[in-house]
Amino acid sequence: MRKNMSESKATRRNGRRGPLASVALILIGLVATGGAYAALSTASASASVDLSSPAVIDEGQKLFAANCSTCHGQQAQGTANGPSLIGVGSAAVDFQVGTGRMPMQMSGPQAEQKPVQFTDEQTKALAAYVASLAPGPAIPAQSELEGGNVSNGGELFRINCAMCHNVAGAGGALTEGKYAPELKGVAAVHVYEAMLTGPQNMPVFNDLNLSPEEKKDIISYLTYIQENPSAGGLELSNLGPVSEGLFLWVFGLGAIVALTVWVTAKSN
Amino acid sequence: MSNVTAPAQSGVVGKFSNYLDERTSISGAVKEFGRKVFPDHWSFLLGEVALYSFVIILLTGSFLTFFFQASMTPVHYEGSYVPLKGIEMSAAMASTLDISFDIRGGLLMRQIHHWAALLFVASIGLHMLRVFFTGAFRKPRELNWSIGFVLFVLAMAEGFTGYSLPDDLLSGNGLRIIDGMVLGLPVVGTWITFLLFGGEFPGSDIVGRLYSLHILLLPAFVLIFIVLHLMFVIIHKHTQYPGPGKTEENVVGFPILPVYAAKAGGFFFLVFGVVALIGATVTINPIWNYGPYDPSPVSAGTQPDWYIGFADGALRLVPPHLETYWFGYTWSWNIIIPVLLLVVFLAAAFAYPFVEAWVTGDKREHHLLDRPRNAPVRTAIGAAGVTFYAVLWAAASSDIIATHFKVTMEGVINTLQIMLIVAPIIAFMTAKRIALALQKKDREILLHGFETGRVVRLPGGEYTEVHQQLDAYDRWQLVSYNDNAPIMLRPNPQGKITAGMRMRASMSRFFFEDRIAPVSQEEYKQALEHAHH
Incomplete structure (x- = not known):
């Protein structure tokens, strides 16, 4: 055995390239292109857009005129169909447009989320334009979204958010067909902006109500429960006893009844 | 109970059982329950x-x-x-x-x-x-x-x-x-x-x-x-x-x-x-x-x-x-x-x-x-009770129904409020009618047998489908049930009709007024003769 191995090793060394060379080459290639793409795309995502640059604001104004002004007015002053956007700040635009709620597809109890319609750059340009009209809450920096105290965040979430969004962020019903959406999969920056601007039925949680530090804690808590699924197994959408009861009646009792039929079947 | 002769004490199990039985008389219980x-x-x-x-x-x-x-x-x-x-x-x-x-x-x-x-x-x-x-x-x-x-x-x-x-x-x-x-x-x-x-x-x-x-x-x-x-x-x-x-x-x-x-x-x-x-x-x-x-x-x-x-x-x-x-x-x-x-x-x-x-x-x-069909009103009362319970049960998840079926909370609640009263009545009537209809079907099958799908032409030129009678085992299941008729309102030995008796008579009518009587032996014989002609 030993001899064989050393022989095969020797033959490998004799070759011009090691057998793993091509694998390594592909790996290097993938890492390099992937890394470069990631670097470039993150750069285009946030770093490169300067919200105060006149060019960006101009671009935003054009987009606004083409996509938003029907309801919000040419100068964002508002019409009978849509509220004024003067003073709502870039955070509100980034939330509404960035999550696909705006431009609104149809009137209803509340603006539904739909596939995002603008690229990140276009969204930022729109935000820059609206922010240029009057001062308002700004898009939070990445540093305000990470590294908070998870347990404090959990407690704040239960006190301030859970009555509409459910303790696990599974969402919940409001009146007249409105609802608080599920928070799973919502980007941290959008959660922050929602607290800051109070979109649709949500109240505003300003900095006196929940300090930036506390907002960061809440976001860290949400991130934690998303990244750490239930220790108990399937979560049944975290809807609580209703989904548990349904599961038991359908699958638990279903299986049991099937077994009773099986156990008594042979005798007939 | 006492095993004087102590037979078949071979093996550990036998000895142990005997030991236990001599001290507890458990074999009586085992015999009874077993x-x-x-x-x-x-x-x-x-x-x-x-x-x-x-x-x-x-x-x-x-x-x-x-x-x-x-x-x-x-x-x-x-x-x-x-x-x-x-x-x-x-x-x-x-x-x-x-x-x-x-x-x-x-x-x-x-x-x-x-x-x-x-x-x-x-x-x-x-x-x-x-x-x-x-x-x-x-x-x-x-x-x-x-x-x-x-x-x-x-x-x-x-x-x-x-x-x-x-x-x-x-x-x-x-x-x-x-x-x-x-x-x-x-x-x-x-x-x-x-x-x-x-x-x-x-x-x-x-x-x-x-x-x-x-x-x-x-x-x-x-x-x-x-x-x-x-x-x-x-x-x-x-x-x-x-x-x-x-x-x-x-x-x-x-x-x-x-x-x-x-x-x-x-x-x-x-x-x-x-x-x-x-x-x-x-x-x-x-x-x-x-x-x-x-x-x-x-x-x-x-x-x-x-x-x-x-x-x-x-x-x-x-x-x-x-x-x-x-x-x-x-x-x-x-x-x-x-x-x-x-x-x-x-x-x-x-x-x-x-x-x-x-x-x-x-x-x-x-x-x-x-069989549930043979007690139509009881089955109907049960169906109404289940429906009543189910509506209350559904109401406990009104908010989840609203979010998951994209309807309004108020709509869900108002619908269920109406259903709590109406749905049991509908369930009662539906279940009773279904039970009676199934009884009718049983009766029909008993008297005339089931359709075989075989159509024959009689010498006179008439076409008729051959019906086959049930075998004795299946027939047993369809005829052996209790038939309750509404009780007659008769005066008691004192010659009076009390309110309680009236109540009972009206309840009895409610239970058994609509009924399909089980097939009697005579009816069955007649049907058989008819089939042979």
Whole structure:
């Protein structure tokens, strides 16, 4: 055995390239292109857009005129169909447009989320334009979204958010067909902006109500429960006893009844 | 009893059995119980499922008591679940978190315990429905129905006290609702909650008190009533479905030893396996999400476990603003009405066997079960009851229905309010008509046989389809049932007709006015002759 191995090793060394060379080459290639793409795309995502640059604001104004002004007015002053956007700040635009709620597809109890319609750059340009009209809450920096105290965040979430969004962020019903959406999969920056601007039925949680530090804690808590699924197994959408009861009646009792039929079947 | 000659003492088992029997006379009992016969039908195992779930609950519950601390002393959680680290909570909540995250096998035991509890009440419910719809509650089993009903209520009480023990947000909200319901009772309400909670809600006593009830008093009662329930099953012998060779005087099936005991024992492990599988793979009551109880927050989608759902539904469906101010007190009809509704509903379920016995005036023993179609009004009443319960049940998840079916909350509530009254009536009429129609079909098949699909041409040129008569086995099932006719209103020996008699006569008309009489022997003979011509 030993001899064989050393022989095969020797033959490998004799070759011009090691057998793993091509694998390594592909790996290097993938890492390099992937890394470069990631670097470039993150750069285009946030770093490169300067919200105060006149060019960006101009671009935003054009987009606004083409996509938003029907309801919000040419100068964002508002019409009978849509509220004024003067003073709502870039955070509100980034939330509404960035999550696909705006431009609104149809009137209803509340603006539904739909596939995002603008690229990140276009969204930022729109935000820059609206922010240029009057001062308002700004898009939070990445540093305000990470590294908070998870347990404090959990407690704040239960006190301030859970009555509409459910303790696990599974969402919940409001009146007249409105609802608080599920928070799973919502980007941290959008959660922050929602607290800051109070979109649709949500109240505003300003900095006196929940300090930036506390907002960061809440976001860290949400991130934690998303990244750490239930220790108990399937979560049944975290809807609580209703989904548990349904599961038991359908699958638990279903299986049991099937077994009773099986156990008594042979005798007939 | 005494084995003077002591035969066949070969082998260890023989010697041991003999040793045991000489000291306990157990062979008498084994002979008696071992020859008990149980008929085989899947629906007869539903009660067994309940029994097995209870055994699972006892086993896992004992494990949980080793680690659970039934105390509301505030502590700071320092276990391994990060999002609750350093948070102040009761010792009950902290120890439940420890069971879930820091004690080996603890979470599995908790989840098996809780799933088995849900299965316990569900299988009791299904078992009750089987007993109801087949008329198994008739004489001599009315008392056993009552005992079973008490078990059902005890199971709900066990479930609710257990649900409230971890002192998490969900269980605290549940207790708050109970507190509110009790507070809404006139005059005594406030004092009862003071007694229950040891002062103002939530106080610091309730978890300890519920724990005593949950692990001591209620299980003891459940056990006593299970023993009574099973004793009655043995005394009455098991019921059976009608069929050839099955009469009111016999029981056709397998003896306990060796067949039935092996089957039932194996079935226990099947049930345990299913519950363990669910417990191992599906989260139930993730208290770590809910966090410790605090009277201020309430989570969206807060509901009780399914078996209390109908009570929660009643509270959700009662119209708002039902309050009056009388004699210096506020009378909260929005609480009194749902509570009364539930009490009346449960009382009706409890009393049904006695009511039916009174209406029919039937004093005979019944060991052969009814097919649901052969008691149309009973089946219809059952269908109405199930529908009524189901509407209340659905109402408890009104918010989830609203979000998941994209309808408005108000729409759901208003629809269910109407359905609570209308749907049972529709269910009653539909079920009764279906049962009568099925009876008609049975009658038709009996008299004229079933269509064979073979069409023949008679010499005269007439075409006719050949009908084939049922064989004797199938015929037996279709003819052997009790027929109840409405009772005649006749004066009693004193020559009077009392109000009670009138009431009974009108109830009897309600039950048996629309009926399809079973095929008589003469009718059958005539039909046969007719078929031969």
